[in-house]
Amino acid sequence: MSEYKSVKGGKLKLKGASDHKSSSKKHKKKKRKREHEDGQAMDEKGKDAEKHGGWWAVTEFKNIKGNVAIEMGPKTFLFAMDNGLFTLGAPHKTTVEGPAPPEQITAIPVSDSKVAFKTGYGKFLGVDDKKRVVGRSDAMGPREMFEPIFQDGNLAMLAYNNCFVSCNDEGELMATSNKAGPDEMIVIRSDAPLIKKKKDDLPEEQKGDLRECEVSYVKKFQSFQDHKLIINESARTGLSSAREKGKLHEALLDRREKMKADRYCK
Structure with a gap:
């Protein structure tokens, strides 16, 4: 009888039950971690958008679509001129001021990795024979396709000639460097809603x-x-x-x- 007393009592344990419970806890923990990280990312995007008139920085290719603006420096955006050339617009000084209409372009995804851009003048951005990025084309071709490269939280834009887009000292938009350095780092901003509401119950x-x-x-x-x-x-x-x-x-x-x-x- 003494041998029976030494046996610890407890709930009946089924084979594999503990393993299932453990994996379920791990799954829930990973899910909570993902939700927490996603929430933090949305908070950061929201704070960044507040500083740029509601325009948030794109960090994934899938978000490069619709109305966007290309930020070449702090609150300094690419500005389209009526002659088809580009220059840098004046820096925006207030947090409520977003990109001006000439600084806004339309992004059109053409594949899983490439995108075309169209100005407010109805012309597509492309690279000419002088390696200038101009907006003078009425249709899309190889010259009008760009590949956004995301790495370590940075973004650079690769043109069809395998050179990255940047602005020279005169403020002209060029595609001349085959390496992405600090001058080739850009930010693409979107004014699309950050969160799609499941139900439009807002007043x-x-x-x-x-x-x-x-x-x-x-x-x-x-x-x-x-x-x-x-x-x-x-x-x-x-x-x-x-x-x-x-x-x-x-x-x-x-x-x-x-x-x-x-x-x-x-």
């Missing part, structure tokens, strides 16, 4: 970019005693994350309260 005042949201709220709550629309033009830091958390209304009212110009503010 009208919360739709559009952050400045449009604030204008809508001001129109809704301002008394208009002086018949002027008064907007808080300070940096909209934190509004993007507030919208994601469903607290945009409160954040906008806080901004109105700081101005002390609306008797309806809390």
Whole structure:
């Protein structure tokens, strides 16, 4: 009998049950880690977008489509001229200021790794015989196809002549270097929504970019005693994350309260 007493009691353990439980825990842990990393990446993109008028930096080829802008330096974008040439636009100084219309182009994926770009003048970007990147072509061909190369968080653009795109000292867009150095590093920015909403249940005042949201709220709550629309033009830091958390209304009212110009503010 003493031998039976030495045996520890407990729940019945089935063969393979512990292994399944362990693998399930590992799967859930990896899933939570991925969700956490994805959330952090979205937060970083959101903060970056706030500093560039809602335009976020593309980090994957699949996102190079639709309306984009090519940033050649800090808040300095490629500017299309009506003669088909390109130059650098003036640096943008405010966080609410995104790329100007001549700095916006349309990205058209043509394969799993190559993309074509079309200017607002309806012309495709291509490389001419002088290795200049110009926007004068009415159709896409090999010269009008570019390959974005992502590596270590950086992006360079490879042209059809196996040279990377950069700006020279005169501000002209060229494809002359067969190596990607600091001068060839660019940023492609998109104004596409960062998160696709499963259900469009947002009130009208919360739709559009952050400045449009604030204008809508001001129109809704301002008394208009002086018949002027008064907007808080300070940096909209934190509004993007507030919208994601469903607290945009409160954040906008806080901004109105700081101005002390609306008797309806809390």
